[in-house]
Amino acid sequence: MSKSYTAPAAFSEEEYVAIPMTPVESKQVAAVGYDAARKTLAVSFSRTGGAIYHYPNVEAKTHAEFVGAESIGKYFGAHIKPLPFKKFKAPEAA
Template identity: 65%
Template sequence: MPKTYAAPAAFSEKPFIAIPMTPVESRQVAAVGYDAARKTLAVTFKRGPGHIYHYPDCDAKLHADFMAADSKGVFFTERIKPLAFDKFPAPVAA
């Protein structure tokens, strides 16, 4: 029987606020950013078109633990993926 997948999440209607991203060593995660003032974690992935996911209400410790994780993919799946998020389109290359 073929595997079924959930429909992709819709883009957020909230205004996009850019968060500086740091590339990371991972087979799954491309880059991670954190806005301490807004307590927002930003993540992009290696697969797909490069959409940006913002995870609100994340504390600095979660970000630090994510950046220090031996496996960013496992950490993301276990600790971040279940959280609420806002999805924004990939930035347009200039």
């Protein structure tokens, strides 16, 4: 029996606005950032580039609970993953 997989999300056509990211202790999530003024949560799953996901309309409380969770990966799956997001190519390292 073969599994069906969802195709990866396309990269957003919108202009990327960088949000400072902080590495986190997680096997699933590499780094997290938050822009309080825009209520946008930024998440990266790769330590070597790839993509950065922006989750709009996320309250500061959710960000604090996310980075403070006992399991960041489990919190992500339960509370962040279902949210709408925009996917951006990670900027080139300088």
